[in-house]
Amino acid sequence: MTETRDKLIQGTIATLRDKGIAGTSARVIAAAAGVNQALVFYHFGSVDELIDAACREGAAERVAVYREQFEKVASLRELLALGRSLNETERAAGNVAVLAQVLAGAQQDHNLAAAAQHALALWIEEIETALVRLLAGNPVAEVVDAAGLARGIAASFIGIELYEGVDPDGADRALAALETLGVLVEVVEDLGPVARRALRARLRRTQRSSKQ
Amino acid sequence: MTETRDKLIQGTIATLRDKGIAGTSARVIAAAAGVNQALVFYHFGSVDELIDAACREGAAERVAVYREQFEKVASLRELLALGRSLNETERAAGNVAVLAQVLAGAQQDHNLAAAAQHALALWIEEIETALVRLLAGNPVAEVVDAAGLARGIAASFIGIELYEGVDPDGADRALAALETLGVLVEVVEDLGPVARRALRARLRRTQRSSKQ
DNA sequence: GTCTATAGAGGGATAGAC
DNA sequence: GTCTATCCCTCTATAGAC
Numbered sequence: 114m115t116e117t118r119d120k121l122i123q124g125t126i127a128t129l130r131d132k133g134i135a136g137t138s139a140r141v142i143a144a145a146a147g148v149n150q151a152l153v154f155y156h157f158g159s160v161d162e163l164i165d166a167a168c169r170e171g172a173a174e175r176v177a178v179y180r181e182q183f184e185k186v187a188s189l190r191e192l193l194a195l196g197r198s199l200n201e202t203e204r205a206a207g208n209v210a211v212l213a214q215v216l217a218g219a220q221q222d223h224n225l226a227a228a229a230q231h232a233l234a235l236w237i238e239e240i241e242t243a244l245v246r247l248l249a250g251n252p253v254a255e256v257v258d259a260a261g262l263a264r265g266i267a268a269s270f271i272g273i274e275l276y277e278g279v280d281p282d283g284a285d286r287a288l289a290a291l292e293t294l295g296v297l298v299e300v301v302e303d304l305g306p307v308a309r310r311a312l313r314a315r316l317r318r319t320q321r322s323s324k325q
Numbered sequence: 326m327t328e329t330r331d332k333l334i335q336g337t338i339a340t341l342r343d344k345g346i347a348g349t350s351a352r353v354i355a356a357a358a359g360v361n362q363a364l365v366f367y368h369f370g371s372v373d374e375l376i377d378a379a380c381r382e383g384a385a386e387r388v389a390v391y392r393e394q395f396e397k398v399a400s401l402r403e404l405l406a407l408g409r410s411l412n413e414t415e416r417a418a419g420n421v422a423v424l425a426q427v428l429a430g431a432q433q434d435h436n437l438a439a440a441a442q443h444a445l446a447l448w449i450e451e452i453e454t455a456l457v458r459l460l461a462g463n464p465v466a467e468v469v470d471a472a473g474l475a476r477g478i479a480a481s482f483i484g485i486e487l488y489e490g491v492d493p494d495g496a497d498r499a500l501a502a503l504e505t506l507g508v509l510v511e512v513v514e515d516l517g518p519v520a521r522r523a524l525r526a527r528l529r530r531t532q533r534s535s536k537q
Numbered sequence: 538g539t540c541t542a543t544a545g546a547g548g549g550a551t552a553g554a555c
Numbered sequence: 556g557t558c559t560a561t562c563c564c565t566c567t568a569t570a571g572a573c
Contacts, residue, residue, distance in 0.1 A: 114556065133433040135347040138548060149558060154550060156556090190530070210432065213487070217429035220422065220490040221345040230491040257505045261498030264488065268499055269477070272484025275425070276476065278432040279442040286473030287480055293469045296527050297509040303523045304516065311515045315508050318402070326538065350566060361540060366568060368538090 118156050120146040125167035130207030134218040137164065165228040168215045172232035175208050176239060183239045189247050192240075193295045197288060200270055209274040216271060237263050251302045252309035256316050330368050332358040337379035342419030346430040349376065377440040380427045384444035387420050388451060395451045401459050405507045409500060412482055421486040428483060449475045463514045464521035468528050 124146025128137045139160050143150040157163040179199060186192045203209050212232060219226040241263035248254035269291065277284035301308040336358025340349045343357075351372050355362040369375040391411060398404045415421050424444060431438040453475035460466035481503065489496035513520040 117556080131433070133430060134345075135430055136433060139550085140548070150549095151551085151559085152557070160549075214429060214432070216487040216491065217426055218345060218347055220426070220487070221343070221348060226491045233488070233491070253505075253509070258498055258502050261495070261500075261502030262506070264492070264495045265481070265485065265499035265503040268484035268488040268496070269481040269503075270484070271487060272480035272482070273477065275428040275432070275483060276445070276480040279428065279438045279445070280476070283473075283476045284480070286470055287477035288473075290470050290473030291477040291481075293465075293528070294474070294506065294510070297465070297513060297524070298506070300513065300520060300523045300527050301509060303527065304520065307519065308512060308516065311512045312509070315512050315515065316505070329538080351568085352566075362567095363541085363569085364539070372567075 117146075117148055117152055120148055121153060121156060121163060122167045122170055124148075125163055126171050126207065126211055129164070129167070129211045129214045134214040137214075139163075161222065161224050164215065164218075165224055168211065168225075168228040168232045171208060171211060172235050175203060175206075176235040180239065183243050186243055186247070189295060189299050192243055192247060193292050196266070196270070197292065200274075200288070204274060204277070209270065213271050213274050233267055237267050240266055248298075251298065252305075252312050253298050253301055255309075256312060329358075329360055329364055332360055333365060333368060333375060334379045334382055336360075337375055338383050338419065338423055341376070341379070341423045341426045346426040349426075351375075373434065373436050376427060376430075377436055380423065380437075380440040380444045383420060383423060384447050387415060387418075388447040392451065395455050398455055398459070401507060401511050404455055404459060405504050408478070408482070409504065412486075412500070416486060416489070421482065425483050425486050445479055449479050452478055460510075463510065464517075464524050465510050465513055467521075468524060 121142065124142045124144075125137070127145050128142050132141060137160070139153040140150050142160070142163065143153055153160060153163055157166060179195075182195055182199075186195055200209065212229070215225055215229045215232070219229040241260055244259045244263055248257070248259060273284050273287050276287065301312060333354065336354045336356075337349070339357045340354050344353060349372070351365040352362050354372070354375065355365055365372060365375055369378060391407075394407055394411075398407055412421065424441065427437055427441045427444070431441040453472055456471045456475055460469070460471060485496050485499050488499065513524060
């Protein structure tokens with residue numbers, strides 16, 4: 114039955130969020146889902162495969178909710194604002210925590226690694242598409258790798274989510290500071306050709322010194 | 326005996342690195358350390374307390390190695406370069422992975438949370454001290470919270486470390502892109518008063534739009 | 538300080554009744 | 556598809572010999 118399958122997926126998300134990857138087991142998931150423990154293996158074969166499915170389906174569902182908003186974003190400032198409100202909502206729902214826990218478990222498990230990469234790729238694609246669109250014409254676009262930046266932003270959100278668990282106030286300040294840094298990209302745009310020249314000169318120096 | 330204690334600490338670091346927080350148990354740690362399993366409880370009381378000790382001592386030891394280099398750094402560019410080489414070395418030694426795994430476990434465990442916060446605080450303090458020194462006189466310093474930025478940098482390194490486990494190539498590109506972004510701070514410095522004015526104008530706009 | 542042995546809980550997974 | 560019952564494993568932690 115598809116209803117049981119769905120209960121197990123939701124139970125897995127709740128368990129990963131509340132008990133972490135170390136506390137996620139077939140028995141605990143089944144209890145959270147309100148179904149019999151043996152059904153985990155009947156429907157998914159193993160706990161790992163259930164986590165895999167929950168991770169993929171959970172991310173796909175949430176990304177779909179935000180796709181429209183990503184498409185509407187008209188400036189880097191708006192993208193940062195969307196990132197912040199998205200992070201707050203998803204954090205409250207526990208979806209960032211799930212990603213972080215699966216990512217932690219993925220370091221030692223190939224199946225979880227594939228699931229985590231797939232789920233993150235959905236978010237990264239949205240960020241990257243928006244970045245490419247918004248950085249068009251900005252001097253920064255000529256020197257920065259949009260795909261790398263999108264991955265860096267996604268990974269940083271995960272890191273800050275984990276840090277929030279041990280220092281909520283510090284995590285808020287971290288988000289605010291990185292947001293301020295993002296505004297620098299717009300400042301460079303405001304300054305046009307002047308900034309473009311300075312940026313190129315700086316980057317030449319940086320690349321030279323890091324190549325040796 | 327202090328030798329057994331030390332073996333257990335090293336065994337814990339190796340286990341967290343190789344098997345993750347979900348695969349770290351008294352038995353596995355003892356096997357890695359080459360000592361009897363019961364000694365975990367004799368010396369540390371519980372597995373959690375051993376992880377706590379390993380996390381704190383491991384971080385203190387590694388931060389001490391880098392303190393001198395942090396103090397020598399003379400520009401933001403050099404700080405970024407140090408961050409990159411530090412991340413490569415520590416990643417290879419597994420120390421970033423240990424922090425990431427403890428941080429993942431810390432979301433559900435108050436003792437681990439305290440240990441993770443303490444260990445991270447050591448790194449954050451070094452970064453923050455260097456940032457305050459290097460940003461002196463930079464227009465960015467007037468608008469950015471150095472403490473928040475230091476926390477954001479540390480958390481981002483953790484996030485990218487976890488991402489590296491599922492997409493090594495993407496993680497490299499992420500680091501490179503964030504490094505390029507850091508260079509923007511120097512560009513703003515190069516541009517002096519012009520950039521200062523543009524930055525202030527931008528930030529006023531950003532703060533207005535995010536307050537509502 | 539170090540060992541063996543073990544209690545008692547919880548884990549993954551399966552067999553077989555319904 | 557769902558259930559109970561169960562196997563066998565690993566886990567934390569302790570008792571007690573050495």
